[in-house]
Amino acid sequence: MLKKNLSLIVFLYTISIIVVSIIPIPNLPLPKFNLLQPDKLFHFIVYFVMFLGWKESKIFKKDRFYLKCLTIVFLVGLFTEILQGTNFIKRYFEFADLLANSLGIFFSYLIFVLYPLKKKHT
Numbered sequence: 001m002l003k004k005n006l007s008l009i010v011f012l013y014t015i016s017i018i019v020v021s022i023i024p025i026p027n028l029p030l031p032k033f034n035l036l037q038p039d040k041l042f043h044f045i046v047y048f049v050m051f052l053g054w055k056e057s058k059i060f061k062k063d064r065f066y067l068k069c070l071t072i073v074f075l076v077g078l079f080t081e082i083l084q085g086t087n088f089i090k091r092y093f094e095f096a097d098l099l100a101n102s103l104g105i106f107f108s109y110l111i112f113v114l115y116p117l118k119k120k121h122t
Contacts, residue, residue, distance in 0.1 A: 010053040014076055017046055021080040024090040031094045040100040047077055047104035052112055066113050070105065077101035 034040075054069040063069070077098060085093030 006053070007057045007059050010050075010057040010059070013053055014050060014073075017050065018076060018080055022083050022089050022091075026090065028091055031092050031096070033094075033096050035096050035100065037096075040096060043097050043100035044104040044107075047073060047101040048108040049104075050076070051105045051108040055108075055112055065117075066109070070109055073105050074102065077105070 051069060051073045054073055055066050060066070060068040081093050081098045081101075083089055084091035084097075
């Protein structure tokens with residue numbers, strides 16, 4: 001049943017991350033670049049899981065290297081960070097968040113796409 005509804009779950013997960021990311025936070029202090037904060041680990045984990053979900057959902061068939069999934073998940077992270085930088089959202093674009101998102105995506109891609117491909121060829 002999970003496999004059958006995985007595409008829906010992944011889509012809802014992605015939408016929920018976007019919604020949570022653009023909720024205005026009043027009186028938010030101006031961020032300083034620091035990758036060693038607990039929220040950066042949260043960003044890393046959320047995008048690590050998001051890429052894995054998109055990969056496993058097989059929404060994009062016949063994509064051996066899952067580049068479409070990689071692109072979609074990266075664009076979701078970039079899009080939400082850009083939205084956070086607008087006056088409408090009243091949050092800040094944070095390069096450290098984008099970097100943590102990207103690292104989560106990269107490590108998920110490395111572990112679940114590139115490593116299995118390497119194992120098959122050896």
